[in-house]
Amino acid sequence: MARKPQSRGKCAYCGKEYSKAGMTRHLKTCAARQKAIAKANKRRGRDITIYHLQVLDATPPYTPFHQMWSPNFWLHLEMKGNATLYDLDQYLRAIWLECCGHLSGFEIGPVFYTQIFDDGMGWREERSMNVRVDKLFRPGMTIPYQYDFGTTSEVIIKVLGERRGKPITSHPIELMARNNMPQVACQVCGEPATELCSECLWGYEEPYLFCEKHAEEHEHDDMLMPILNSPRTGLCAYLGPDEPPY
Ligand SMILES: [Zn+2]
Ligand SMILES: [Zn+2]
Ligand SMILES: [Zn+2]
Ligand SMILES: [Zn+2]
Numbered sequence: 686m687a688r689k690p691q692s693r694g695k696c697a698y699c700g701k702e703y704s705k706a707g708m709t710r711h712l713k714t715c716a717a718r719q720k721a722i723a724k725a726n727k728r729r730g731r732d733i734t735i736y737h738l739q740v741l742d743a744t745p746p747y748t749p750f751h752q753m754w755s756p757n758f759w760l761h762l763e764m765k766g767n768a769t770l771y772d773l774d775q776y777l778r779a780i781w782l783e784c785c786g787h788l789s790g791f792e793i794g795p796v797f798y799t800q801i802f803d804d805g806m807g808w809r810e811e812r813s814m815n816v817r818v819d820k821l822f823r824p825g826m827t828i829p830y831q832y833d834f835g836t837t838s839e840v841i842i843k844v845l846g847e848r849r850g851k852p853i854t855s856h857p858i859e860l861m862a863r864n865n866m867p868q869v870a871c872q873v874c875g876e877p878a879t880e881l882c883s884e885c886l887w888g889y890e891e892p893y894l895f896c897e898k899h900a901e902e903h904e905h906d907d908m909l910m911p912i913l914n915s916p917r918t919g920l921c922a923y924l925g926p927d928e929p930p931y
Contacts, residue, residue, distance in 0.1 A: 692757040694864040705759055708862050709739060709845065712761055718861070725851040734766035734819050737846040737861075740777070742916035743829075743839040748886055750893070750919060757867040758916040760860065766819030766847075768857030770798050774814055776858050777830065777840065779930035781915045784923040787833035790814070791842075793821055822847070836921045856931050866914040871896035881919050884908035 691704040698717035703710075712718060726732075742758035744751050760780070764773065770791050778789070790799030795810055802811035828842040853859055871878045872892030880900040885893035885908075892899075900909050910919060917923040 692759070692864045692867060694759070694862050696862050697860060702865075703862075705864070708759075708761060712737070712861055713846075721853050722848070722850065725853045728851050730851065732849045732851065735848050735850065735852055736764045736766065736818065736822050736824075736844055737848075738762045738764055738773075739843040739845050741841045741843070742781075743841050744916050744920070745837070745839060747836070748889065748919070750881070750886055754867065754869075754918065755916055757864055759864050761862040763853065763859045763861055764818060765852050765857055766822070767817055769817055770814035770821070772857035773818070773842075774830075776930060778832065780860075780863075780928065781840075782832040782838050782917050782923075784833070784917065784921045787835070787921075789830065789832040792829045792831075793826075832917075833921060838917050838920060840916075860929050864914070869894050869912065871899050873899040879912055880909045881912055882908050883910050883919055886919055 691706060693702050693704055694708055695702050696708065696711060696715055696718070698715050698721055738761070740760040740762060742755045744755040746752035758781070762776070774789055788800050790797050791814060797809050797811045798814040798816065799811055800814065802813060822844045824844050824846050826844040828844070830840040830842055832838040832840070869878045870876065872894045874896060876896040878894040879897055880895050882893045882895065882903055882905050884905040885891070894912070895903055903909065910923070911925060912918050913923070913925045913927040915923065915925065915927040
């Protein structure tokens with residue numbers, strides 16, 4: 686079987702496109718990024734620790750669509766050490782996940798950092814996600830994150846590296862790169878699909894991917910959902926937006 690081409694994405698600093706693996710290498714040496722860092726480091730004030738995070742989708746294979754869809758999604762973020770897990774949670778919700786205000790959490794070692802927690806009484810140790818990440822993050826760490834404990838979206842956060850200096854952005858997090866919108870074809874005509882039918886998708890019935898025209902003609906018109914640049918496409922009631930919060 687032919688190897689599936691890796692999803693590509695654009696570097697926010699130089700605008701060039703790279704594959705998923707290529708982007709990890711590129712961001713370490715991107716001249717435009719080095720220039721932005723050098724400029725930021727000239728500002729006055731105290732140096733802080735800033736983390737390079739790679740965020741990867743790990744949605745369970747709920748349907749054949751999700752199995753095929755999930756490897757397309759990745760982000761590279763730069764995050765201030767004095768920002769909190771709560772800031773990262775808000776960011777992931779905005780760009781990828783938020784549908785109906787479900788609970789979420791980060792698993793770091795034996796501790797689960799979440800919104801509603803019982804300290805030490807449950808089956809695992811739970812704490813507030815209102816904690817600075819420089820108290821927790823170390824390069825090399827892999828952190829599982831979950832959004833919605835029903836139809837769960839699973840995400841892996843890798844701490845690829847850290848630098849001491851000044852952040853480029855005034856926000857807690859900066860988007861350095863993300864995958865391009867993946868393309869899927871209408872299963873009726875082969876044109877680009879823009880909607881899916883969640884009734885047919887979860888019933889393992891084809892066709893479930895439609896262009897605008899064939900979505901209009903489909904019998905389950907109240908079960909149609911948009912296809913978005915998000916691994917939560919087709920899960921729960923996800924309608925986007927698939928945009929970063931800042
Ligand atoms: Zn670049
Ligand atoms: Zn939901
Ligand atoms: Zn069509
Ligand atoms: Zn349908």
